[in-house]
Amino acid sequence: xxxxxxxxxxxxxxxxxxxxxxxxxxxxxxxxxxxxxxxxxxxxxxxxxxxxxxxxxxxxxxxxxxxxxxxxxxxxxxxxxxxxxxxxxxxxxxxxxxxxxxxxxxxxxxxxxxxxxxxxxxxxxxxxxxxxxxxxxxxxxxxxxxxxxxxxxxxxxxxxxxxxxxxxxxxxxxxxxxxxxxxxxxxxxxxxxxxxxxxxxxxxxxxxxxxxxxxxxxxxxxxxxxxxxxxxxxxxxxxxxxxxxxxxxxxxxxxxxxxxxxxxxxxxxxxxxxxxxxxxxxxxxxxxxxxxxxxxxxxxxxxxxxxxxxxxxxxxxxxxxxxxxxxxxxxxxxxxxxxxxxxxxxxxxxxxxxxxxxxxxxxxxxxxxxxxxxxxxxxxxxxxxxxxxxxxxxxxxxxxxxxxxxxxxxxxxxxxxxxxxxxxxxxxxxxxxxxxxxxxxxxxxxxxxxxxxxxxxxxxxxxxxxxxxx
Amino acid sequence: xxxxxxxxxxxxxxxxxxxxxxxxxxxxxxxxxxxxxxxxxxxxxxxxxxxxxxxxxxxxxxxxxxxxxxxxxxxxxxxxxxxxxxxxxxxxxxxxxxxxxxxxxxxxxxxxxxxxxxxxxxxxxxxxxxxxxxxxxxxxxxxxxxxxxxxxxxxxxxxxxxxxxxxxxxxxxxxxxxxxxxxxxxxxxxxxxxxxxxxxxxxxxxxxxxxxxxxxxxxxxxxxxxxxxxxxxxxxxxxxxxxxxxxxxxxxxxxxxxxxxxxxxxxxxxxxxxxxxxxxxxxxxxxxxxxxxxxxxxxxxxxxxxxxxxxxxxxxxxxxxxxxxxxxxxxxxxxxxxxxxxxxxxxxxxxxxxxxxxxxxxxxxxxxxxxxxxxxxxxxxxxxxxxxxxxxxxxxxxxxxxxxxxxxxxxxxxxxxxxxxxxxxxxxxxxxxxxxxxxxxxxxxxxxxxxxxxxxxxxxxxxxxxxxxx
Numbered sequence: 001x002x003x004x005x006x007x008x009x010x011x012x013x014x015x016x017x018x019x020x021x022x023x024x025x026x027x028x029x030x031x032x033x034x035x036x037x038x039x040x041x042x043x044x045x046x047x048x049x050x051x052x053x054x055x056x057x058x059x060x061x062x063x064x065x066x067x068x069x070x071x072x073x074x075x076x077x078x079x080x081x082x083x084x085x086x087x088x089x090x091x092x093x094x095x096x097x098x099x100x101x102x103x104x105x106x107x108x109x110x111x112x113x114x115x116x117x118x119x120x121x122x123x124x125x126x127x128x129x130x131x132x133x134x135x136x137x138x139x140x141x142x143x144x145x146x147x148x149x150x151x152x153x154x155x156x157x158x159x160x161x162x163x164x165x166x167x168x169x170x171x172x173x174x175x176x177x178x179x180x181x182x183x184x185x186x187x188x189x190x191x192x193x194x195x196x197x198x199x200x201x202x203x204x205x206x207x208x209x210x211x212x213x214x215x216x217x218x219x220x221x222x223x224x225x226x227x228x229x230x231x232x233x234x235x236x237x238x239x240x241x242x243x244x245x246x247x248x249x250x251x252x253x254x255x256x257x258x259x260x261x262x263x264x265x266x267x268x269x270x271x272x273x274x275x276x277x278x279x280x281x282x283x284x285x286x287x288x289x290x291x292x293x294x295x296x297x298x299x300x301x302x303x304x305x306x307x308x309x310x311x312x313x314x315x316x317x318x319x320x321x322x323x324x325x326x327x328x329x330x331x332x333x334x335x336x337x338x339x340x341x342x343x344x345x346x347x348x349x350x351x352x353x354x355x356x357x358x359x360x361x362x363x364x365x366x367x368x369x370x371x372x373x374x375x376x377x378x379x380x381x382x383x384x385x386x387x388x389x390x391x392x393x394x395x396x397x398x399x400x401x402x403x404x405x406x407x408x409x410x411x412x413x414x415x416x417x418x419x420x421x422x423x424x425x426x427x428x429x430x431x432x433x434x435x436x437x438x439x440x441x442x443x444x445x446x447x448x449x450x451x452x453x454x455x456x457x458x459x460x461x462x463x464x465x466x467x468x469x470x
Numbered sequence: 471x472x473x474x475x476x477x478x479x480x481x482x483x484x485x486x487x488x489x490x491x492x493x494x495x496x497x498x499x500x501x502x503x504x505x506x507x508x509x510x511x512x513x514x515x516x517x518x519x520x521x522x523x524x525x526x527x528x529x530x531x532x533x534x535x536x537x538x539x540x541x542x543x544x545x546x547x548x549x550x551x552x553x554x555x556x557x558x559x560x561x562x563x564x565x566x567x568x569x570x571x572x573x574x575x576x577x578x579x580x581x582x583x584x585x586x587x588x589x590x591x592x593x594x595x596x597x598x599x600x601x602x603x604x605x606x607x608x609x610x611x612x613x614x615x616x617x618x619x620x621x622x623x624x625x626x627x628x629x630x631x632x633x634x635x636x637x638x639x640x641x642x643x644x645x646x647x648x649x650x651x652x653x654x655x656x657x658x659x660x661x662x663x664x665x666x667x668x669x670x671x672x673x674x675x676x677x678x679x680x681x682x683x684x685x686x687x688x689x690x691x692x693x694x695x696x697x698x699x700x701x702x703x704x705x706x707x708x709x710x711x712x713x714x715x716x717x718x719x720x721x722x723x724x725x726x727x728x729x730x731x732x733x734x735x736x737x738x739x740x741x742x743x744x745x746x747x748x749x750x751x752x753x754x755x756x757x758x759x760x761x762x763x764x765x766x767x768x769x770x771x772x773x774x775x776x777x778x779x780x781x782x783x784x785x786x787x788x789x790x791x792x793x794x795x796x797x798x799x800x801x802x803x804x805x806x807x808x809x810x811x812x813x814x815x816x817x818x819x820x821x822x823x824x825x826x827x828x829x830x831x832x833x834x835x836x837x838x839x840x841x842x843x844x845x846x847x848x849x850x851x852x853x854x855x856x857x858x859x860x861x862x863x864x865x866x867x868x869x870x871x872x873x874x875x876x877x878x879x880x881x882x883x884x885x886x887x888x889x890x891x892x893x894x895x896x897x898x899x900x901x902x903x904x905x906x907x908x909x910x911x912x913x914x915x916x917x918x919x920x921x922x923x924x925x926x927x928x929x930x931x932x933x934x935x936x937x938x939x940x
Contacts, residue, residue, distance in 0.1 A: 108601060109687055109716075109753040131578060131601060132685075135714075163713025169757035170714035190756040191763070212716070212753050215602075215685045217579055241843025243633025244605075244640035246579075246682070283579040283682050286660040287639035293661075373711025375843050 005048045005092060008069040012062060016052040016099065024050050027096050030076065032084035034325055036336055036385050037409040037456070042087050044465050047074070047094035054099040056177065056185065056207040063179045063205065066093050066437060073179065074439045075201040077116065077148020080140035082322055084411035085152035085200045089441035089462045095205070097147055104208070106130045110172055112210045115147020122146055126213065133216035135162040135170060139323035147206045150174065150197055154406075155378070157249050157279070157317040158214070159369040160240050171197055175208035178432035195428040200413055202439045202446070203429035219248050219279040221304035221316035224292065225269060229254055231297045232274040233351060233366060233377075238291075239278070240368045240375045245287050249279040250368035251320045254355075257363055257382060261327045264313050268301060275301070277316050321380065324365045328382045338395065340379030341404035342366070347376040353401050360384070362394065379403070412457050414444045419453045421445040471518050475562060478539035479519045482532060486522040486569065494520050497566050500546065502554035504795055506806055506855050507879040507926070512557045514935050517544070517564035524569040526647065526655065526677040533649045533675065536563050536907060543649065544909045545671040547586065547618020550610035552792055554881035555622035555670045559911035559932045565675070567617055574678070576600045580642055582680045585617020592616055596683065603686035605632040605640060609793035617676045620644065620667055624876075625848070627719050627749070627787040628684070629839040630710050641667055645678035648902035665898040670883055672909045672916070673899035689718050689749040691774035691786035694762065695739060699724055701767045702744040703821060703836060703847075708761075709748070710838045710845045715758055716751035720838035721790040723747065724825075727833055727852060731797045734783050738771060745771070747786050791850060794835045798852045808865065810849030811874035812836070817846040823871050830854070832864065849873070882927050884914045889923045891915040 001009070009017075018024055028047040032038040048071075053059045066073045072092030079086055088094050097116030104112040106126045111134070113122055120142045123133045136158030138144050144153075150171060155164040162170060176196050178184045185207070188196060196204050226232045229252075236250040258265050258275040269275065276298070280288050282305070292298060302313055313319075319327070325337040342350045355364060363382040368375060385391060391409065398405050410416050413425070426445045429438070436446060441459030444451045451457060471479070479487075488494055498516040502508040518541075523529045536543045542562030549556055558564050567586030574582040576596045581604070583592055590612045593603045606628030608614050614623075620641060625634040632640060646666050648654045655677070658666060666674050696702045699722075706720040728735050728745040739745065746768070750758050752775070762768060772783055783789075789797070795807040812820045825834060833852040838845060855861060861879065868875050880886050883895070896915045899908070906916060911929030914921045921927060 109685065109751055161713070167714035168712055168761055169716065169754045172753055172756065191760045212714075212751075215579065242638055243631070243840045243843060244637035244682075246639065281579055281682075283642055284639045286642065290661045291638055370713045373713060373845050 001048050004069040005071050008066050008071040008093065009049045011065045011069070012051055015058055015062070016054070018050040018052070018096070027076065027079070027094055028088055030079035030081045030084060030086045032082070032087055032411070034082045034322070034329065034337060035409040037388055037391065038084050038411060042084050042411065045087050045089065045463055046091065047088045048091045050094045050096055052096045052099045059095065059100070059177055059205055059207055060183045060185070062093065062095060063177060063183045064181070067179050067181060067435060070435060070437065072437050072440050075151070075205050077145030078118070078140070078143045080138065080144045081148065081152040082408050083152070083416045085442070086148070087411065089459055091463050097145055100207075101145070106132065106213070110210060110212050112208065113146055115145060115206045115209060117146050118142070119144055119146050119149060123216070127216040131216050132213040134158070135212055135214045136165060137317070139317050139321040141317060146209055146211070150209055151199060151201050151206060154198060155369060156321050159367070159378070160247060160250050161370065162214070163370045166194065166198060169212065171209070172212055173210035174206055176204035176432070177207050178204050179438050180432070180434060194422070195424045199425045200439050200442045202413065202433070202443045203425055204432045204438070217281045220282055220285055221302070221313060222278040222280055222288075223265065223301040223313065224276040224278070224298045225273045225301040226276070226295070226298040227272055227274070228297050229274045229355070229364065230352070231295060232276050233348065235295050235298050236276050236366070236368050237347075237375050237377070239288075240370075242287070242291060245284045245291065246281040247278060247284070248281075249277065249317060249320055251277040251324070252364065252366040252368075253277065253319075253324065254364040257324065257328070257365060261324070261331050262319060263327075264311055268309065277319050279316050321367055324380060325382065334385055336383050336385045336391065337408065338362075338379065338381050338383055338398065339406040339408050340381065340398060341406065342377040342379055343371060343404065344374035344376040346402065350401065350403055351377060351379070354398060354403065357397060357401065358394065410456060412442055412444045414451075415453065415457060421449075474539040475518045475541050478536050478541040478563065481535045481539070482521055485528055485532070486524070488520040488522070488566070497546065497549070497564055498558055500549035500551045500554060500556045502552070502557055502881070504552045504792070504799065504807060505879040507858055507861065508554050508881060512554050512881065515557050515559065515933055516561065517558045518561045520564045520566055522566045522569045529565065529570070529647055529675055529677055530653045530655070532563065532565060533647055533653045534651070537649050537651060537653075537905060540905060540907065542907050542910050545621070545675055547615030548588070548610070548613045550608065550614045551618065551622040552878050553622070553886045555912070556618070557881065559929055561933050567615055570677075571615070576602065576683070580680060580682050582678065583616055585615060585676045585679060587616050588612070589614055589616050589619060593686070597686040601686050602683035604628070605682055605684045606635060607787070609787050609791040611787060616679055616681070620679055621669060621671050621676060624668060625839060626791050629837070629848070630717060630720050631840065632684070633840045636664065636668060639682060641679070642682055643680035644676055646674035646902070647677050648674050649908050650902070650904060664892070665894045669895045670909050670912045672883065672903070672913045673895055674902045674908070687751045690752055690755055691772070691783060692748040692750055692758075693735065693771040693783065694746040694748070694768045695743045695771040696746075696765070696768040697742055697744070698767050699744045699825070699834065700822070701765060702746050703818065705765050705768050706746050706836070706838050707817070707845050707847070709758075712757075712761060715754045715761065717748060717754070718751075719747065719749040719787060719790055721747040721794070722834065722836040722838075723789075723794065724834040727794065727798070727835060731794070731801050732789060733797075734781055738779065747789050749786050791837055794850060795852065804855055806853050806855045806861065807878065808832075808849065808851050808853055808868065809876040809878050810851065810868060811876070812847040812849055813841060813874065814844035814846040816872065820871065820873055821847060821849070824868060824873065827867060827871070828864065880926060882912055882914045884921075885923070885927060891919070
């Protein structure tokens, strides 16, 4: 451990720290390993120490101390990000928010919480006390923290109704601490929010979140099955366009995803069944039945409130979004995935073009969501991995066909997003992190302002692989 | 009074009845007088007697008795319909539901109520006890009944989010009593609902409603102003397309509607101001401010939670939907209106075509709503009335331009709708009202199955005008 890091650690030794090397290693990792490209580059990364603050005052102390000693700081929630968001590129300090996790208050339509609060715990609490729940959560909801979702997530279960996390109105307020000699505490609302939301903790540490809520329901989990992928896709989108039927999730799983990767479902389906997974408000189930009867090729496979399966399917959200990828990886570690945006009004046509191009090499997994008020698809296809080169080619072919790719085989904000500098985030980093110590290597604009995105970015300050140093 | 009617009235004399002739006259009338065409035809209509049941058992008794005596029965809530829905064409019995008005139960996402419950009373109760409110209400919410809304309404405040009342999921269950020798009590759900919803009480009497609810908020009422109608229209539609900003109402009032007809607003606006009226969830106001700043031609005129007007504007919903017409009629009894549907994706273009055609003769009043998941416009323009012939021509010109008209200058279900027989309603009337006594004259398919819609329908059984009988 270099002397600066050791000094910072010593200065913070009165705070809760994890000393077990296995714990430090596990808390230095997120779900970057979904990507073979990131796995190769990040698997060796590890923090020098992990500290678990329980309050804003402790966060401030950590930032002030690490600033004084020039120690990099990477914040993590539960480490469920898939883009290596919370991987400590240069070692140093990892802040784990698990103890900083209280629900502070709830009011009609909104909740205020500390960043380390597990989203399911948050929901359980506000559901019991106020009949509310978060508008949108990731499929890793049962383990992910609310601060991590805002700093590194982009939508998920609930986006079929509420759009993306970054859409106006889906975050009310963020409180952020800067990394300066004297850290400042700032409350951001309205047009200030994009400075720090989805910034991977590169320009401030979130210490309080205020989020809008939606009414909580005992959502009914439903699987529909059909032999025709196009009809299934149409079914899911049409249902989301039913203004009076309240749903929280609509996912399309091309055959044979259900049969191959969904363990509790496998016995009930055939390999050529395309599935549609849904979460439907209970009071809408009659209307849903009327709707479903209009699709002759689709039939009900399962509903959580009325089924004869020996073992229930479990929560439908744990099949959706990146849990689909996770389930596939459990059965077949050689697959990987992409994040695709099929925008309205070309979404159906684009999906069909992609299917025609790749066939079974890229199995379609679609999540219905809203973008600018229109129902469209987010794609998280299961991709057969053969080589980095072919994976890059698959990405390029998608883009050439007109699909937007949020490349999950990249660890920088820019490459996982729109491949351009976000001036709001960069400018705020200049104010809030003058030494560039917050989650280093994740913002290309900070390191290499004239980067051209002609190849994968390699952060010069990354801890070298052990092999390379031997 | 003919002997049958007198006998039925006598047999029901133990029930609450209105005997004052002025009361009977006022309870025989709805808002048909918005239309000069309906006013001419319906102004003289009056019930022979008005009975006010307080229970389903009393409704059954009324129906059974009137069936036995061949007495027509027309049901009314508060009489706020604009299509003459509850005008007793042949006299007879009017059932007034005002005493049959309890909220029976509320659960997360739904409410069960008796049909005579005033919608605002219903909302006040479920808001206080459960933090919920109805998804959509008419602008006459403060006086209209929930049963009347379902039997004669089609959407309103809240339709910007939830679509139309007839969309799947916006009604959960209706209990209906038939008019037979032995009236039956039937519960309808799912695909049975269209038999009796929006049937004007022609084929059964609703005795219980179960409706989905939404979370209740202290909606912030907002008026925006601008000089450019097109920008204002775009502003309203774009706001409704913001998936993360929760709104309940977005109305566009072409200049000079605000200055000419909105009394409490007049002093604050200029004649050439087009207004946008909004109801916004309080937790979305920051996001709304960010959104609004993107429209340089639009500026904030009023927000109900922070203003310096000597007298507040009142609830924004009472400017919207048909309250706009009502306000205009108060200032200028020579105007009338239309009900237009500008469907996606041609809605902007259609509005502009109509404006170019008619200019100030047809002042645009748009309500943003959703249809098949897409934001579009319902139009309730203020129309200068010159003659029946010109009014019919204006309707025809709209239709020729591609606008769907729900003609509010007609009193039949078919003519106020899609000018075609609804077989579900007709077939159920055959079962439920074999003598054709329920709200006679409102369903053309019952009276004249081969009607061709080439002119306004005239019900042969209508009580003749006094002049005609002299």
